[in-house]
Amino acid sequence: MMRGFPHFRGRLVSFSVGVMRYDLVIFDNDGVLVDSEPISNRLLAGYLSELGHPTSYEDSLRDYMGAALHRVHDLIRERTGQELPEDFDEVFHGRVFAAFARDLEPVPGVPGVLEKLAADGVTYCVASSGSHQRIRVGHRKTGLDRWFDDRRIFSSEDVGRGKPAPDLFRYAAERMGVAPERCVVVEDSPLGVRAAVAAGMDVLGFTAMTPAARLGGAQRLFDDMAELPGLLV
Known part of the structure; x- marks a missing residue:
């Protein structure tokens, strides 16, 4: 029924x-x-690529979907030996929240x-x-x-x-x-x-x-x- x-x-x-x-x-x-996943993963891929870590949208979904943001830092450090900028989280969240306000x-x-x-x-x-x-x-x-x-x-x-x-x-x-x-x-x-x-x-x-x-x-x-x-x- x-x-x-x-x-x-x-x-x-x-x-x-x-x-x-x-x-x-x-x-x-x-x-x-x-x-939110399409929005945030496109932004994440774009931002990492800007910083010299080429990342496609598909890469971002595969590696980071469902993860806390510290996983992004951990994988970049593991793969490249480099640290992301100290303001990475702040800048990324700012971009995400602005996009959410328009499109979410x-x-x-x-x-x-x-x-x-x-x-x-x-x-x-x-x-x-x-x-x-x-x-x-x-x-x-x-x-x-x-x-x-x-x-x-x-x-x-x-x-x-x-x-x-x-x-x-x-x-x-x-x-x-x-x-x-x-x-x-x-x-x-x-x-x-x-x-x-x-x-x-x-x-x-x-x-x-x-x-x-x-x-x-x-x-x-x-x-x-x-x-x-x-x-x-």
Whole structure:
């Protein structure tokens, strides 16, 4: 039995009637809640190339998608023996936030999913490699801030190691008062899937941007947010 929900961007978001299999849904942010990966990875590739580290958009997606910004510093140092400028993070974030203000949108179908989870009292949060500032800037621009107060937002800034380490997801579960085995993570990056698996959580791999073959370890794969509620019951 299915029941309908309002259209978002021309799509009907439908929801299965059933019992939730999990006590907590943990969303990644970039590429899962907000459509930021194309924006940020084009800017990152361009900025690294400006600095003498030739990087294509595809390179950036492969190496940095889903990672905290310290991974960029680590890989450049490892590959070239050079350090990025001290103001690298500040300059990059400035470019990203300016682009977000112009172009950022929610991932299609996400508003309907969050509306339904909130209405049904399902516990959810976001755990992102991005900074708290980046998460909040993106949510304000896209209107998703109505569903995420401070108690539901977790960043790699809160832990010592970002994805693919399990620390962030474990921290989010602990703060939300839910055992890892009762959590499901919605992820679109290989690093994020590895982190969730290492944390002892189930993973639903979102393949709208990422080839399914790169999300090995996820229990289920899907490419349309309208499918997500049915995977939770």
